Amino acid sequence: MNGFLVIDKNTGMTSYDVIRRLKKLHPFKKIGYIGTLDRNATGILPVAVNEGVKVIPFLENGEKTYKARFLLGVTTDTLDIEGKVLTEVETREYDTALLADKLSRFKGKITQQIPAYSSKKVNRKPLYKFARKGIEVEPQQKEVEIFDIRLLDYAHPYLDLEVTCSKGTYIRALAQEFGADLGCGATLFSLKRTRHGEFTEDMAVNIELFKAEQDVLNYLMSLEKVLGYLRETVVETALEKFLKHGMPIPLAGNSKEWKNGEITKLLNKKGSMIGVGMADTFTKTIKIRRLINI
Template identity: 45%
Template structure:
């Protein structure tokens, strides 16, 4: 019986649910779930908990997450990413590196963020994205999030890339859109890669094909993070976070 978690690399174009379904099928387990979804167009680290390891999901969700986000200036969409309908366009983008750095600095620390309409949150029992697809917009309560660190990695108009270390519940799509509003030209999330959650790092992640191969060879348990490892990591993060 396998208990614990796998560090899975979710590829673009597949859902987090699909990854869980495939892992469940490959390993022949019933209890299996992820500890934090990634959008269809996003890629990177997905923690997949198995067996008794599913009890660790609430603890893993508390951990700090690190993303590489590509942002496109001058265009705003209704979904805040490249999948949505263009709702505003600015052809005269007067933004330089210093402007971006100044705005990024404003987004560091504890802050309130309004979740996007295109999200899995519920309003009176209905998913927000279902309402959004019907053209219905409802009020959303701001949620408290924390951006531990945000750095500019690359900039070439109209695109730039940032590294974001943040708390659970942070919508990087919304962060990209909000940055665009502060810059005065609008923006949307062009690409997203989650490169780390706690001790789960992208360089150690496994593709579904690699999991299949390891399972056939009887070596998959070598890649399982035990519940004890995950609990100790979560406790360490919570203690450090309280100090900060």
Template identity: 40%
Template sequence: MSHLDQYLHNGELGSVLLIDKPVGLTSFDVIYRLRRWHGVVKAGHAGTLDPLASGLLIICMGKETKNLHRFSNLDKEYVGTMELGIQTPSFDMETEVSERMDVSGVTIDGLKSIFERFVGRQLQMPPMYSAVKHKGKPLYKYARRGKILERKPREIEIRELVLTGFAPPKVEFKVLCSKGTYIRSLANDIGAALGCGAALTALRRTRIGAYTVENAVTLEQLEATKKANEPRSEEANDYRIPA
């Protein structure tokens, strides 16, 4: 049994892993694979990533699941790309483009000015395509049936919002925000403020608090570790957080 297997099987100890989630998987898919590969029964994640997003996912296992809030409440950092001139029901590319608009009037100075307006505390409306519950059901289940429900805006804080690239209609950015912030909604709101619409086309979470994706392990590495069945103590320490 490898060092990693021994660690994951030690339910008395509990553990925390930094995972670099790939595009295409849900956050629960990652937990399911950990359970299947290593026999982990109790596990949870500290902050959902959409299937179309990649990057840092903090997984708590065993006794450490009681400390999920310790990580969930931390600020998150993302890098992303939005496309101006389009709108989708989900605010990203999970759903088809529903409207196209002209972006010829958007300038880099105008974009920077709009970005500045979105820094600070604000109320943000959660998207219909989200896991926010309404009468016990996630909103996305209503959205997939074509229903649009009234939602309550939530207080969030955008601590930093930096324009890192502009090649119309593509806009690249970096954002540091509080928990509960929907970057899809941020992109949609920026598009509305510009008057041309926008949808998120790529998103990667790079940091949660002081924990960075550079110190995370991929699912491929985890699977290879299990298959190789070799001691990998040094490598495991790179993406484990001490309990």
């Protein structure tokens, strides 16, 4: 049982709560998710099981798309609706064109201040543990990229938008920054992740549908399908032993058709995935990056 479960997470549960629930259904040797979703967030949470955990590095940097709702006129200590209210003001209704223009200014590379209530670690401890104890920590910043940001609807004081962004983007921080720019303050009211790289909303299965071990088997996506976007290389049976010993194998086809460093999924003659390799056009070989035990 190797592959991925694309979970549609419900609000009120942490990402690790999803793992705990799945572990009760099957004794996985390895299990892990890509991209933490906050407790009040919903949507796509890709979960790798067994040998699937090995391919997480090839999937975790994909673009993410969210549908978010901002509440104007309110700020909180956690930057979302679950936190302690810090400020609350009456706000006038804004012109939709103004709001869309303000949002568009966030498009591109931006520097965000990491929320105090986050799992980002400082001195091997997550920031939220310091925040809960009232311990001040020097603000942490990171560069992220907003590829697209669109206003979907506006029913004052709620603002609905869709954001496509890079790994590590805090939509909570985006809400806070937008509110500050607008001058009235804002907090994240709700959030749903609708895409995570190659994982899309139509692939997701609600966590409540997992009742028994058979459900895990029914909804499991194979590694071949998950990495369907990669070029595939069928490995001759006689060459499989070289990969298992960490040795390179000849580059398939015309080396000029490959890019140096290109990632490829390696299949055996039966079509099962046995590894992930990387092309080396200088030596005209494929070097193993991850070996999959089947």
